[in-house]
Amino acid sequence: MIQIVKRPDPSKTQDLLTRLFAVLCALVCASLLMAALGYNPFKVFGNIFIGSTGTLHRIRETIIKTIPLAALSLGVAVAFKMKFWNIGAEGQFYMGAMAAAWVAFNFNRLPMILMLPFMFCAAMLCGGLWALIPAFLKSKFKTSEILVTLMLNYVAVKWITYLQYGPWKDPKAAGFAKMPKFVNAAVLPKVFGVHIGWIIVLVLAVLVHILLNKTKFGYQVSVIGESEYTARYAGISVAKITLIAVIIGGGLCGVAGFMQASAIEHSLTDQLSAGLGFTSVITAWLARLSAPAIIVVSFLFAALLQGSAYIQTAMQIPTAVAEVLQGIILFFVLGSEFFLNYKLVFHKNAKEAA
Amino acid sequence: MKMNKKILAMLLAGAMLFASACTQKEPVTSSSESAASEAASSEAASSEAASGETDDWASKTGAKTFPAIAKEDLKIGFVYVGPADDGGYSMAHDNGRKSMVEALGLGEDQTMIVENVPETSDCETAIRNLIDQGCNVIFTTSLGHMDWTANVAREFPDVIFEHATGSTTGENMSTYFGRMYEERYLSGIVAGMKTKTNKLGYVAAMPVPEVIRGANAFALGAKSVNPDVTVEVKWLNSWYDPAAEKNLAIDLLNSGCDVIGQHCDTTAPQVAAQEKGAFAVGYNASTLDAAPKAYLTSPIWDWGKYYTAEVQKMIDGTWTSAKVWAEASTGIVYLDKLSDNCEPGTQEAVDAAKAKLDSGELKIFAGPLKDNKGVERVPAGSEMTDEEMWTMPWFVENVVGTALE
Numbered sequence: 027m028i029q030i031v032k033r034p035d036p037s038k039t040q041d042l043l044t045r046l047f048a049v050l051c052a053l054v055c056a057s058l059l060m061a062a063l064g065y066n067p068f069k070v071f072g073n074i075f076i077g078s079t080g081t082l083h084r085i086r087e088t089i090i091k092t093i094p095l096a097a098l099s100l101g102v103a104v105a106f107k108m109k110f111w112n113i114g115a116e117g118q119f120y121m122g123a124m125a126a127a128w129v130a131f132n133f134n135r136l137p138m139i140l141m142l143p144f145m146f147c148a149a150m151l152c153g154g155l156w157a158l159i160p161a162f163l164k165s166k167f168k169t170s171e172i173l174v175t176l177m178l179n180y181v182a183v184k185w186i187t188y189l190q191y192g193p194w195k196d197p198k199a200a201g202f203a204k205m206p207k208f209v210n211a212a213v214l215p216k217v218f219g220v221h222i223g224w225i226i227v228l229v230l231a232v233l234v235h236i237l238l239n240k241t242k243f244g245y246q247v248s249v250i251g252e253s254e255y256t257a258r259y260a261g262i263s264v265a266k267i268t269l270i271a272v273i274i275g276g277g278l279c280g281v282a283g284f285m286q287a288s289a290i291e292h293s294l295t296d297q298l299s300a301g302l303g304f305t306s307v308i309t310a311w312l313a314r315l316s317a318p319a320i321i322v323v324s325f326l327f328a329a330l331l332q333g334s335a336y337i338q339t340a341m342q343i344p345t346a347v348a349e350v351l352q353g354i355i356l357f358f359v360l361g362s363e364f365f366l367n368y369k370l371v372f373h374k375n376a377k378e379a380a
Numbered sequence: 381m382k383m384n385k386k387i388l389a390m391l392l393a394g395a396m397l398f399a400s401a402c403t404q405k406e407p408v409t410s411s412s413e414s415a416a417s418e419a420a421s422s423e424a425a426s427s428e429a430a431s432g433e434t435d436d437w438a439s440k441t442g443a444k445t446f447p448a449i450a451k452e453d454l455k456i457g458f459v460y461v462g463p464a465d466d467g468g469y470s471m472a473h474d475n476g477r478k479s480m481v482e483a484l485g486l487g488e489d490q491t492m493i494v495e496n497v498p499e500t501s502d503c504e505t506a507i508r509n510l511i512d513q514g515c516n517v518i519f520t521t522s523l524g525h526m527d528w529t530a531n532v533a534r535e536f537p538d539v540i541f542e543h544a545t546g547s548t549t550g551e552n553m554s555t556y557f558g559r560m561y562e563e564r565y566l567s568g569i570v571a572g573m574k575t576k577t578n579k580l581g582y583v584a585a586m587p588v589p590e591v592i593r594g595a596n597a598f599a600l601g602a603k604s605v606n607p608d609v610t611v612e613v614k615w616l617n618s619w620y621d622p623a624a625e626k627n628l629a630i631d632l633l634n635s636g637c638d639v640i641g642q643h644c645d646t647t648a649p650q651v652a653a654q655e656k657g658a659f660a661v662g663y664n665a666s667t668l669d670a671a672p673k674a675y676l677t678s679p680i681w682d683w684g685k686y687y688t689a690e691v692q693k694m695i696d697g698t699w700t701s702a703k704v705w706a707e708a709s710t711g712i713v714y715l716d717k718l719s720d721n722c723e724p725g726t727q728e729a730v731d732a733a734k735a736k737l738d739s740g741e742l743k744i745f746a747g748p749l750k751d752n753k754g755v756e757r758v759p760a761g762s763e764m765t766d767e768e769m770w771t772m773p774w775f776v777e778n779v780v781g782t783a784l785e
Contacts, residue, residue, distance in 0.1 A: 201587040
């Protein structure tokens with residue numbers, strides 16, 4: 027008979043060792059799959075590494091993929107910290123991108139120095155307000171924020187699709203459903219060959235870190251996360267803190283949408299997120315909601331994405347295999363989470379023991 | 381209650397913030413809008429200035445003969461909008477790539493493919509990755525890849541770019557396509573003879589001129605053998621979406637259509653027709669196996685000859701950029717062998733029309749032609765130019781559906 031027993035809080039070394047072991051298991055398992063499909067696993071992993079960091083172009087591409095993922099993960103982490111399970115990063119991302127695009131399309135004579143901050147603020151506000159809907163419904167009707175945030179993602183994407191095929195369609199595109207390009211003033215400039223989103227996201231990470239760890243607000247968020255009753259008892263205004271944290275989290279996701287629309291797409295499409303909003307839930311969790319760790323984990327994940335794109339062309343490995351590879355790694359790393367918090371106790375025979 | 385008020389207050393605060401942010405900037409636009417004419421003219425000027433640089437690149441189309449690339453130095457990247465084994469459009473390109481590799485005796489690693497590339501900035505990333513991996517020739521194959529291809533082409537003047545189905549060309553970027561509408565006309569004859577309900581369905585990707593032109597040709601072909609026939613066109617808003625393609629076909633079949641034509645990438649509409657006991661004209665490739673009881677024929681792409689010829693020019697050092705709209709006589713398009721599901725006499729009707737097309741006696745878009753709102757578009761005695769066909773925004777009389785105009 028097997029029993030599941032809760033562990034006491036694991037030590038830091040235990041924590042790290044378990045995670046490393048999980049990654050190792052994932053690599054072994056993925057290697058077996060590679061070998062079964064007829065690819066040399068060492069070559070595949072080597073190529074993922076080369077493909078994500080081998081040339082200046084690849085490092086830049088990896089960083090470009092890191093930026094939105096990190097910003098989204100930061101947004102998710104703020105809400106997760108108080109156990110508000112926001113799975114709606116995708117939707118908040120799109121609403122942020124939409125607000126930024128609205129500014130870019132309607133105020134196209136602004137100089138860049140006004141345009142970009144305006145887009146930033148609009149995106150943050152719109153992403154935040156979108157996140158406010160599930161928070162409001164939760165406090166008013168006790169709805170599950172997991173379901174509401176998840177479903178609002180689809181509402182947001184379909185709304186963007188409507189705009190793209192309807193009112194915001196570029197009339198010059200001869201029937202091809204795309205939105206117009208942003209004016210140059212609405213495009214984030216580059217520093218060292220990568221758009222300044224990388225600076226924005228680093229600053230945001232520092233701010234989030236300070237906010238969550240060094241301020242009274244951050245402390246209150248943690249207390250709410252541990253126990254709402256304790257928080258109430260301690261005189262914390264749970265509703266107020268929750269709403270502010272949710273707006274900040276949604277706002278950060280909205281900023282990710284702004285950066286992607288401005289710097290990468292120079293426009294808005296209903297495929298802008300490439301699913302990163304969902305990936306960010308995983309990266310935030312893997313980073314244990316710590317802002318510095320989010321940057322590192324997002325970079326590693328971006329490297330995996332970029333490396334997968336590389337092996338697809340370099341080794342003619344189908345995209346599906348690259349995706350399975352990512353899935354295996356996630357499966358093991360997230361699985362290790364379980365073993366960190368619980369242990370299995372094997373009894374030879376339950377009756378004998380009794 | 382207290383909490384609710386706070387939430388309300390926060391929402392209001394947010395809205396006010398948003399509103400104030402808007403009004404702050406409002407004067408900037410309204411003032412520029414009040415001077416609308418001035419703005420418009422300056423906009424025109426600035427867009428001219430902007431396209432001034434690009435025009436330079438675009439106007440050099442065909443100007444430069446690219447130096448020969450040694451055969452073993454060739455590294456050719458292909459960008460597909462769907463999977464390479466989609467059973468349709470992307471597969472046709474990939475078959476073209478394979479036959480080019482074989483014909484020229486290139487090595488296994490001298491071509492690279494990227495599948496499932498959306499018509500977004502992902503396309504630009506995919507092309508840049510290919511160049512980073514050493515590609516000196518790039519073929520992109522979907523309409524929405526055009527602008528992204530041009531972006532990268534401007535930046536890499538020594539790399540050769542070719543983009544299918546588009547209109548943008550430059551010093552180092554060609555566009556290539558075939559006169560598919562002629563084969564669609566012939567396939568319309570096949571469908572027009574098969575239908576009993578005189579209602580044909582057409583599963584169409586998106587309302588762009590290429591697709592509109594194809595649907596029109598299909599409808600005119602059907603009408604040439606069956607004056608009562610109509611073609612109902614429904615839009616997918618996607619090139620590749622097997623589930624939606626099938627659903628749209630089922631909609632059409634349920635509304636009384638008994639033969640389905642298609643302008644989308646997979647065999648899903650043909651499968652739907654078979655399940656409903658109806659018939660289908662495919663697209664892109666010979667797909668009798670996908671729906672043996674429904675399949676009539678397909679207008680087919682054979683990109684292999686084109687790819688082989690183009691790459692041969694690169695090896696010979698004679699490649700220049702160009703706008704190519706290849707005739708059927710080059711073999712780039714053809715109609716598949718008619719299946720046994722076709723009506724007796726169809727082969728003869730197709731052959732007769734084909735002979736007239738080849739001799740130039742039959743022009744598909746020759747007047748008199750009315751659109752489906754009854755407006756005369758091409759007067760009797762005249763015919764549409766290539767440019768007019770290329771930008772065709774309206775449906776012919778016997779098409780049911782909404783085009784661009």
